[in-house]
Amino acid sequence: MNSDLGTILLVDDDSAFRQAAGRALERRGYVVLYAESGEEAMQIHALADCDAAVVDLRMPGMDGLELVKNLRSRFDDLPVIVLTGHGAISTAIDSIKLGAFHYLTKPCEISELDIYLKKAIESRRLRQDAIHLRDAIHRAEASHGIIGESPVIRRLLEVIERVKDADAPVLVAGESGTGKELVARALHFQSRRKEFPFVALNCATLKPELLENELFGHVSGAFTGAVNRKIGLFAVADKGTLFIDEIVDMDPNVQAGLLRVIETGEYRPLGSTKEKTTNARVIVAANRDLAAQVREKKFREDLFYRLNVIVIQTPPLRTHLEDIPCLIEAFLARAAVRYKGVNFSDDALKVLQSYHWPGNVRELFNICERAVLLRNDCTIPADEIESLLYMTTFDQSISPKTWEPSSLPASRKNELRSLEDIEREHIQNVMESVNHNVSRAAEILGIDRRTLQRKMERYGLREYSDRTNTP
Numbered sequence: 389m390n391s392d393l394g395t396i397l398l399v400d401d402d403s404a405f406r407q408a409a410g411r412a413l414e415r416r417g418y419v420v421l422y423a424e425s426g427e428e429a430m431q432i433h434a435l436a437d438c439d440a441a442v443v444d445l446r447m448p449g450m451d452g453l454e455l456v457k458n459l460r461s462r463f464d465d466l467p468v469i470v471l472t473g474h475g476a477i478s479t480a481i482d483s484i485k486l487g488a489f490h491y492l493t494k495p496c497e498i499s500e501l502d503i504y505l506k507k508a509i510e511s512r513r514l515r516q517d518a519i520h521l522r523d524a525i526h527r528a529e530a531s532h533g534i535i536g537e538s539p540v541i542r543r544l545l546e547v548i549e550r551v552k553d554a555d556a557p558v559l560v561a562g563e564s565g566t567g568k569e570l571v572a573r574a575l576h577f578q579s580r581r582k583e584f585p586f587v588a589l590n591c592a593t594l595k596p597e598l599l600e601n602e603l604f605g606h607v608s609g610a611f612t613g614a615v616n617r618k619i620g621l622f623a624v625a626d627k628g629t630l631f632i633d634e635i636v637d638m639d640p641n642v643q644a645g646l647l648r649v650i651e652t653g654e655y656r657p658l659g660s661t662k663e664k665t666t667n668a669r670v671i672v673a674a675n676r677d678l679a680a681q682v683r684e685k686k687f688r689e690d691l692f693y694r695l696n697v698i699v700i701q702t703p704p705l706r707t708h709l710e711d712i713p714c715l716i717e718a719f720l721a722r723a724a725v726r727y728k729g730v731n732f733s734d735d736a737l738k739v740l741q742s743y744h745w746p747g748n749v750r751e752l753f754n755i756c757e758r759a760v761l762l763r764n765d766c767t768i769p770a771d772e773i774e775s776l777l778y779m780t781t782f783d784q785s786i787s788p789k790t791w792e793p794s795s796l797p798a799s800r801k802n803e804l805r806s807l808e809d810i811e812r813e814h815i816q817n818v819m820e821s822v823n824h825n826v827s828r829a830a831e832i833l834g835i836d837r838r839t840l841q842r843k844m845e846r847y848g849l850r851e852y853s854d855r856t857n858t859p
Contacts (some may be wrong), residue, residue, distance in 0.1 A: 393417040394439030394509045399429045399455065400471065401447045405494070409442075412498040418505070426450025430458055438466060439509045442501065444494075445472045445483065453483055460487040465515060467508035471496065517729070533570040535718045536711035540703040544571070551698050552579040557650055557670040559635075559678070559695045562702030565750030568673040569633060571700055575671060576629040584628030587621050587668075591632060592839050596639030601658060604645060610659025622655055625668035635672040635695070636681055637842055640688060646670075647691045705745040705752060712741050715749060719756050730760045735770035743777055746810065812847035815840070819849070 396418045400406040403424065410420040421438065423429035427450050429443075441459055445452030456468050467489035483491060489508045492501060534545060551558065552575050560568040569588060576586045591599060605620030621630055632638070638646070649655045650670055654663045672695055681687035705712075716732055732740070736759075745751055755776055759768050762776075815833065822828040830840040843849075 393506070395419040395421065395434075395437050396505065397421045397423065397429060397432070397435065397438045397441040397443075399423045399426065399441065399447070399452075400444040401425060402444070409498060409501070413502070413505075416498075416502055426452070426455035426458070429455060430462075436463070438463075439512065440489075440505055441466060441468045442505070443468055443470050443488075445470050453486065456483050456486050456488050465512055467512050469501070469504055469508060514729075534567060534574055535715050536708055537714060538708035538711045540708045541711060544700070544703065545574075547700055548574050548578065551575070551700075554698060555669060556697045557672065557695050558698045558700060560671060560673045560700050560702060561678070562673075562675065563704050563748055564675045565748030566702035566704055567749055568675070568702050569631065571702055572629070572631040572671045572673065576631075576669075579629075579669075581628050581669060585625050586629050586631065587625040588631040588633065589621055590634055591637040592634040592842055593836065595838065596642055599639065600642045600645060603642065604655050604657050606658035607660045610657070614659065618657075620655070620657060622649060622666040622668055623664065626666045628668060630668045630670055632670065632672045635674050636676050636678065636687060637846075643688045643691050647688065647694060650691075650694050705748040709741045709745075712752065713737055715752060716740070716756055719753050720760075729766045730763065730768065731766065732756075732759075732768045732773075733770060736768050736773045739770045739773045739777070811843070812849070815843060815847065816849060819844075 393416065396413055398406060398410050398413070398420050400409070401424050406422060406424065410422055413420050421432055421434060423432060425447055426443075429435075429441075430450075443452045443455050443459075447455075450458070452470055452472075456470065459466055459468055464487075468483075468487070470483045470488050470491040471494050472491055473494055481491075489511070490504050492504065534541065534548075536542075548571065558572075558575060560571045562568055572588070573586060576582060589599075589602060594602060601618065601620070603620050603622055605618045605623060606614050608614060608617045632646075645655060649666065653665050653667065655666065656663055678687055678692055678695070682689045682692045716737070720730060740752070740755070747754070755773070758776055759772060763772065815829070818829045818832055819826075822832065826840060827837055830837045833840060835843075
């Protein structure tokens, strides 16, 4: 039993008033439950469906004050508006002290009652939303941003709990957008090292010489321009955790230095003759198969074996689609200030749960943000989500109704490609559209020039980076 405006409990022993007021409220769009006494009201089976109650104070048997008390004890968030005569204002004030939302004197205008009912229902819904958002935030904080109640997420959290205090290096493997840094943060902030620094570094964003400098630091005069001493991240993360993302992109020479630190705890800043020691725990992340990189001679075999002691696999979103509602709840909780009162319809959630999400949680949050920015109403419908997914999927020939790979014809399944293949083709298309201008392509793709050049080299597109940047 529901309505766009809400379900109202109307309790009054005056049959004429009760029927007249109830019919007027129904015409305005409310669902009305009728009772002529407090005793009858408390016996209504659908009482839990009520969004607000309108109660007359003067009734035989259980009077209005006692009914307010009973309703509030059973449903502490149910707003109650009391109706009283001019001679019983003090009693109405007593009802406010018991938790009533407001009081009106009889006879009252239906338009006035309507105004306060809307305020009461909106106030209740906002409180409920706040509670849901607070709970979502607490759940996210408890797991350091890893959201989900599915079996795969529970197993992930169990693995983190088991290895959180191990000093051995940890390899976090998984597709892009699956939350590898969240796993690293959870490992750190649930461990005995949580009082010490957590330091993150992305290998793909730095040239080899800069990466080595970031990790190990340098002494004054180590090279031209090295006027002051630089503290490396291994020193900054001492006793804490150093998280190295996109380890596959690490230069082999820097890999050698990393291997030495992991094995001995020692390193030498650039230009220094003295050894330094560190007790930083090393966590690395890879979105490609490190074993395959070793076979292709792109990654050191000895470093691979040192990193392959504790491996945590982050699950792709398509393996735990049932977590999408709580992921969206967490997204809205995080963005509550910007997107107050926004929610997704049940049908929209079903559409989101039918998609295969090649970009994983990162893609989900991107779609959510676009949906709330472009929304026409506070409730986002299914058709808006379908349109966004259709516009953003790389395979434009797939119907919005057939994203689930299992639902595609056999001829279409062969066309579903890996995320790397899609990224390679997209970079190539962007480069061609800007006449191979690397700087312009990097701007369009939203990454820096060096990262784009690394990706082109990875995907065999190096010839584009060597071309002159013609306008």
